[in-house]
Amino acid sequence: MIQRRAIIAVAAMWALALAVPANAGDPCCATGDLGLVVERASGSLVVVDRSEHAAVGRIEGLGDLSHASITYSPDERHAYVFGRDGGLTKVDILTRKIVKRVVQAGNSIGGAISDDGELVAVSNYEPGGVRVFDAETLGIVADIPAGAKTIGLADAPGRRFIWSLWDTGETWIADFSGEKLLLTKLADVGKNPFDAVLTDDGRTYLVGLFGEKGVTAIDLWADEPKPVRFLKDYGKTSDDLPVYKMPHLQGWAFTDGQFVLPAVGAHELLWVDRGTLEPTGRTPVHGQPVFIIAQPASPYVWVNFATPLNDTVQVVDSRTHQVVKSIVPGPAVLHMEFAPRGAEVWISVRDSNKVLIYDTHSFRQIGEIEAQSPSGIFFTARAHRTGL
Amino acid sequence: MIQRRAIIAVAAMWALALAVPANAGDPCCATGDLGLVVERASGSLVVVDRSEHAAVGRIEGLGDLSHASITYSPDERHAYVFGRDGGLTKVDILTRKIVKRVVQAGNSIGGAISDDGELVAVSNYEPGGVRVFDAETLGIVADIPAGAKTIGLADAPGRRFIWSLWDTGETWIADFSGEKLLLTKLADVGKNPFDAVLTDDGRTYLVGLFGEKGVTAIDLWADEPKPVRFLKDYGKTSDDLPVYKMPHLQGWAFTDGQFVLPAVGAHELLWVDRGTLEPTGRTPVHGQPVFIIAQPASPYVWVNFATPLNDTVQVVDSRTHQVVKSIVPGPAVLHMEFAPRGAEVWISVRDSNKVLIYDTHSFRQIGEIEAQSPSGIFFTARAHRTGL
Numbered sequence: 112m113i114q115r116r117a118i119i120a121v122a123a124m125w126a127l128a129l130a131v132p133a134n135a136g137d138p139c140c141a142t143g144d145l146g147l148v149v150e151r152a153s154g155s156l157v158v159v160d161r162s163e164h165a166a167v168g169r170i171e172g173l174g175d176l177s178h179a180s181i182t183y184s185p186d187e188r189h190a191y192v193f194g195r196d197g198g199l200t201k202v203d204i205l206t207r208k209i210v211k212r213v214v215q216a217g218n219s220i221g222g223a224i225s226d227d228g229e230l231v232a233v234s235n236y237e238p239g240g241v242r243v244f245d246a247e248t249l250g251i252v253a254d255i256p257a258g259a260k261t262i263g264l265a266d267a268p269g270r271r272f273i274w275s276l277w278d279t280g281e282t283w284i285a286d287f288s289g290e291k292l293l294l295t296k297l298a299d300v301g302k303n304p305f306d307a308v309l310t311d312d313g314r315t316y317l318v319g320l321f322g323e324k325g326v327t328a329i330d331l332w333a334d335e336p337k338p339v340r341f342l343k344d345y346g347k348t349s350d351d352l353p354v355y356k357m358p359h360l361q362g363w364a365f366t367d368g369q370f371v372l373p374a375v376g377a378h379e380l381l382w383v384d385r386g387t388l389e390p391t392g393r394t395p396v397h398g399q400p401v402f403i404i405a406q407p408a409s410p411y412v413w414v415n416f417a418t419p420l421n422d423t424v425q426v427v428d429s430r431t432h433q434v435v436k437s438i439v440p441g442p443a444v445l446h447m448e449f450a451p452r453g454a455e456v457w458i459s460v461r462d463s464n465k466v467l468i469y470d471t472h473s474f475r476q477i478g479e480i481e482a483q484s485p486s487g488i489f490f491t492a493r494a495h496r497t498g499l
Numbered sequence: 500m501i502q503r504r505a506i507i508a509v510a511a512m513w514a515l516a517l518a519v520p521a522n523a524g525d526p527c528c529a530t531g532d533l534g535l536v537v538e539r540a541s542g543s544l545v546v547v548d549r550s551e552h553a554a555v556g557r558i559e560g561l562g563d564l565s566h567a568s569i570t571y572s573p574d575e576r577h578a579y580v581f582g583r584d585g586g587l588t589k590v591d592i593l594t595r596k597i598v599k600r601v602v603q604a605g606n607s608i609g610g611a612i613s614d615d616g617e618l619v620a621v622s623n624y625e626p627g628g629v630r631v632f633d634a635e636t637l638g639i640v641a642d643i644p645a646g647a648k649t650i651g652l653a654d655a656p657g658r659r660f661i662w663s664l665w666d667t668g669e670t671w672i673a674d675f676s677g678e679k680l681l682l683t684k685l686a687d688v689g690k691n692p693f694d695a696v697l698t699d700d701g702r703t704y705l706v707g708l709f710g711e712k713g714v715t716a717i718d719l720w721a722d723e724p725k726p727v728r729f730l731k732d733y734g735k736t737s738d739d740l741p742v743y744k745m746p747h748l749q750g751w752a753f754t755d756g757q758f759v760l761p762a763v764g765a766h767e768l769l770w771v772d773r774g775t776l777e778p779t780g781r782t783p784v785h786g787q788p789v790f791i792i793a794q795p796a797s798p799y800v801w802v803n804f805a806t807p808l809n810d811t812v813q814v815v816d817s818r819t820h821q822v823v824k825s826i827v828p829g830p831a832v833l834h835m836e837f838a839p840r841g842a843e844v845w846i847s848v849r850d851s852n853k854v855l856i857y858d859t860h861s862f863r864q865i866g867e868i869e870a871q872s873p874s875g876i877f878f879t880a881r882a883h884r885t886g887l
Binding site: 140141142143144145161162183184185186187188205226227228266267268269270288311312313314332366367368385386407408409410430450451452453454455472473491492494495496497498 | 528529530531532533549550571572573574575576593614615616654655656657658676699700701702720754756773774795796797798818838839840841842843860861879880882883884885886
């Protein structure tokens with residue numbers, strides 16, 4: 112009798128397990144609308160469900176995430192987390208576990224995944240250079256020392272990576288499409304590149320310079336890419352205005368045939384014609400811009416600001432260069448991430464321990480998520496974009 | 500004894516079920532790199548895994564798919580299949596089952612999903628008009644009769660849909676962002692619109708006309724969008740060249756500051772400056788273009804052709820307007836779909852019963868998949884794009 116009950120109980124549980132097949136019923140089996148929020152103080156990640164406006168899990172043990180970025184595998188299941196401490200961590204967003212973690216350098220600054228999803232590259236301050244890993248195993252594929260700090264690492268089409276060297280003012284392009292690594296070095300890119308970014312069409316690599324005025328553009332579609340200087344007045348414009356935070360160039364937006372750049376140390380955005388590289392306007396804003404991010408499928412860019420004016424976000428129209436909206440999410444707005452078709456924006460407010468969700472059309476707050484000192488927000492849709 | 504064996508057997512199977520938790524180990528739990536291939540003759544879909552270059556399942560019973568299109572839910576789990584017979588079918592790409600199917604009209608031509616993923620719209624030939632459904636339940640939300648065939652339906656930001664009317668030469672914009680549906684009707688768009696498309700920035704709605712020469716552009720970023728005619732010589736250019744197939748305007752590509760359009764009835768592409776709407780060049784090609792699709796993060800567009808020259812695909816450089824490559828995948832190339840970062844292209848070859856996969860940089864064939872009379876190929880990454 113006991114045996115029979117046991118059979119029934121076990122069979123019932125087994126039937127239950129079958130009745131909920133591996134892929135049905137669990138709202139998190141599909142990965143297209145998931146994301147990760149970096150909890151910078153605790154070295155952890157909150158797994159979020161974009162459709163549900165909800166936190167659905169937490170992954171801990173990621174090390175120093177005080178300056179972290181994330182890329183995704185093409186299936187939007189695995190995230191590669193690049194930590195300040197040189198840690199490269201592969202996490203599974205479905206099981207919410209760390210799959211593998213290597214501390215691959217002393218101090219790293221960012222990473223990228225190749226367009227075929229097979230290679231993950233990490234740029235390092237200490238000891239400098241770039242290391243490339245197998246995306247599946249995190250086994251090392253290539254070590255490309257530079258004797259210099261590397262910045263502005265991005266994936267480029269054709270199994271390539273591009274980055275710049277702070278100390279030597281060069282840009283290097285590594286091509287992994289053939290049997291042997293092909294390394295192209297461009298000299299005279301400018302003194303002390305501090306960040307760089309690739310436009311979303313994979314064409315123009317823009318390099319911000321700390322050691323001299325100006326910005327450098329490199330056309331990667333050219334047979335022989337060459338650095339071209341523009342905005343020769345660009346840089347720190349006045350000793351009166353301390354630079355509270357170097358702007359992220361990842362935040363340069365590309366909209367309506369223009370680039371928009373954060374003025375360094377000033378309360379201003381600069382607009383540049385994408386074709387001619389000539390300035391087309393300036394926008395006075397609330398503070399020193401940190402991120403300028405284009406709202407997808409719109410003429411608008413959203414801007415956040417450096418401390419002490421970092422409680423505010425402004426929305427600027429790329430056609431008129433006018434601020435059209437200011438909102439105050441709260442103390443220490445660190446990052447903004449748009450739903451891929453632009454319907455909503457998620458904003459991390461570090462000192463409120465919250466991520467706020469706004470409808471981009473009505474500007475109404477439509478949700479919020481608890482997170483400990485949230486900084487970067489990364490939706491899985493990034494898996495499908497070039498140059499991140 | 501029999502009972503004990505049964506317990507052990509059941510317990511073992513149950514343990515197995517537990518040992519393979521819902522979300523681990525199954526390569527198809529993540530949905531970012533999945534897709535569907537339409538099998539037009541048999542009314543079925545092949546589920547494909549882009550990373551594995553493999554077919555992983557088949558879904559049957561979708562009715563008449565001789566002219567079908569597909570959109571995806573934001574989580575990239577559910578596909579909405581719009582069939583020629585007026586069928587709207589919601590399928591689950593993970594369980595590979597039909598979730599719900601409604602035959603909502605007599606003859607439908609395409610559909611779209613709202614930017615928040617909540618509404619699915621279908622445009623109909625018979626009885627005409629547009630019907631809008633709840634994406635979750637497929638319950639009807641709005642019936643918008645038009646007394647006319649509707650074409651060129653696209654999603655626009657802000658919970659809007661846009662479409663055009665063949666019979667009356669109008670474009671209608673339906674705004675579902677408020678309590679009540681707001682319907683805007685633009686007259687004098689042109690005689691007999693045969694297809695229309697929205698640029699990926701959500702700005703310009705382009706309408707091809709059958710009843711008169713020319714193309715119409717509507718700027719959706721304007722406060723009061725207005726139809727503007729351009730390319731006033733555009734249309735069927737010669738009675739000597741029969742039009743074997745009206746080109747799909749969905750295939751208009753937007754690259755390097757230009758639109759590229761298929762010449763109607765001629766063996767030519769037409770290039771137009773995106774800002775001025777002035778022609779910038781022509782490219783003689785192998786046959787009558789059907790789809791012209793931009794390779795992501797590249798200066799190239801890929802073109803396929805109408806019967807009887809439909810065994811060939813050509814690659815054209817948007818900067819020089821020159822054909823840079825011709826390949827011959829085989830008899831009846833019907834569609835091409837790029838990996839979202841452009842590394843590979845999948846090409847359906849109907850009369851070979853195959854989908855061929857090419858590396859876009861080397862042009863080498865790197866995979867193939869069996870399918871019965873394959874036509875459209877739709878990767879889940881479309882979930883994240885505007886205007887599809």
